Amino acid sequence: MSLNSLRDAFGREITYLRLSVTDRCDLRCAYCMAEEMRFLPKREVLTLEELERLAGAFIERGVKKIRITGGEPLVRRDVMTLFGKLGSRLGRGLDELTLTTNGTQLARHAKDLKAAGVERINISLDTLDDEKFRKLTRRNALSQVLAGIEAAQEAGLKIKINTVALKDLNRAELPSMIEWAHGRGMELTLIEIMPLGEIEEDRFDQYLPLSEAMSDLETRWTLEGIDKRTGGPARYMRVAETGGVIGFITPLTNNFCAGCNRVRVTCTGQIYMCLGHSDRLDLRAALRGDNPHEALNAALDQAMLKKPERHHFEIAEPGTAPALDRHMSVTGG
Numbered sequence: 001m002s003l004n005s006l007r008d009a010f011g012r013e014i015t016y017l018r019l020s021v022t023d024r025c026d027l028r029c030a031y032c033m034a035e036e037m038r039f040l041p042k043r044e045v046l047t048l049e050e051l052e053r054l055a056g057a058f059i060e061r062g063v064k065k066i067r068i069t070g071g072e073p074l075v076r077r078d079v080m081t082l083f084g085k086l087g088s089r090l091g092r093g094l095d096e097l098t099l100t101t102n103g104t105q106l107a108r109h110a111k112d113l114k115a116a117g118v119e120r121i122n123i124s125l126d127t128l129d130d131e132k133f134r135k136l137t138r139r140n141a142l143s144q145v146l147a148g149i150e151a152a153q154e155a156g157l158k159i160k161i162n163t164v165a166l167k168d169l170n171r172a173e174l175p176s177m178i179e180w181a182h183g184r185g186m187e188l189t190l191i192e193i194m195p196l197g198e199i200e201e202d203r204f205d206q207y208l209p210l211s212e213a214m215s216d217l218e219t220r221w222t223l224e225g226i227d228k229r230t231g232g233p234a235r236y237m238r239v240a241e242t243g244g245v246i247g248f249i250t251p252l253t254n255n256f257c258a259g260c261n262r263v264r265v266t267c268t269g270q271i272y273m274c275l276g277h278s279d280r281l282d283l284r285a286a287l288r289g290d291n292p293h294e295a296l297n298a299a300l301d302q303a304m305l306k307k308p309e310r311h312h313f314e315i316a317e318p319g320t321a322p323a324l325d326r327h328m329s330v331t332g333g
């Protein structure tokens with residue numbers, strides 16, 4: 001069997017894996033989860049050892065960057081052992097190991113993450129207002145998140161704040177959040193809400209096109225386009241007045257699929273070739289069956305053939321049904 005790099009039918013090379021290690025979370029962000037979520041039974045979820053072997057198979061096929069995500073990855077028990085194991089692959093096939101987190105558990109883990117070789121992390125934070133945070137996440141944990149951010153900075157981790165732009169909740173607050181982040185040497189990336197999974201609210205009521213957010217910001221600041229490409233979907237601008245950088249991720253207003261270099265694997269070992277499609281393949285069966293090495297590589301070859309060219313998200317009008325019945329917490333952000 002050939003162990004070629006992972007290349008899809010449109011010639012895109014896949015070098016980036018987003019690996020979800022749990023579907024569980026200690027917050028309940030209104031756009032991501034329902035208040036009453038039913039989480040997966042433990043036997044369905046890959047063990048840490050299986051996650052490590054799976055990541056190893058991707059590294060063998062040319063994946064250079066792994067982002068650990070969830071659910072909330074840091075609520076998974078003993079997750080640091082996985083960071084330790086994957087960290088030992090850095091410089092041996094793997095170039096970067098990173099994490100997307102809500103920050104609540106960071107104060108405990110920041111030093112160990114840095115020791116494992118993690119250099120940069122993304123922290124999701126949509127408001128700096130206690131009351132709004134509680135309303136959005138249905139938990140009272142803003143001070144915990146802020147302590148986590150401080151601990152991560154002390155540990156020497158570089159931080160990017162990810163903020164979902166929400167019409168009612170944080171539109172007016174975005175400039176002060178950007179000032180706060182830039183004042184602490186952190187980049188901030190704005191994200192458009194995506195129609196993933198059923199939630200209690202109508203997404204049209206929350207959806208703020210980033211073109212509108214950008215117009216707001218331009219009335220206050222000078223935004224300078226900068227040529228910073230990370231291989232990902234974000235476009236970047238520098239704020240002349242703060243010297244800091246804002247990223248814009250616009251899955252709805254500006255499709256970004258042509259340069260896609262990534263796939264996502266859920267904590268049950270389902271590989272999703274595109275965030276915006278339901279098509280998936282079961283890697284867990286390969287991992288748990290006979291000849292797992294061969295079976296996994298065959299499944300990865302098959303997955304490459306099935307990666308679609310692009311997604312088609314839309315929140316055109318009130319009552320728009322979700323594009324997919326899968327929540328972001330399933331595939332990981």
Ligand code: SAM
Nearest residue numbers: 032070071072100101102124193194328329333
């Ligand atoms: N719990 C971690 C966190 O919040 O960073 C990691 C997983 S979370 C699913 C990853 C990212 O997805 C977060 O930045 C979150 O804001 C974003 N997200 C969740 N649901 C979304 C949606 N429907 N549209 C856009 N972003 C979403």
Ligand code: SF4
Nearest residue numbers: 025027029032071102
């Ligand atoms: Fe949890 Fe992250 Fe989803 Fe919020 S966005 S509910 S923190 S998984």
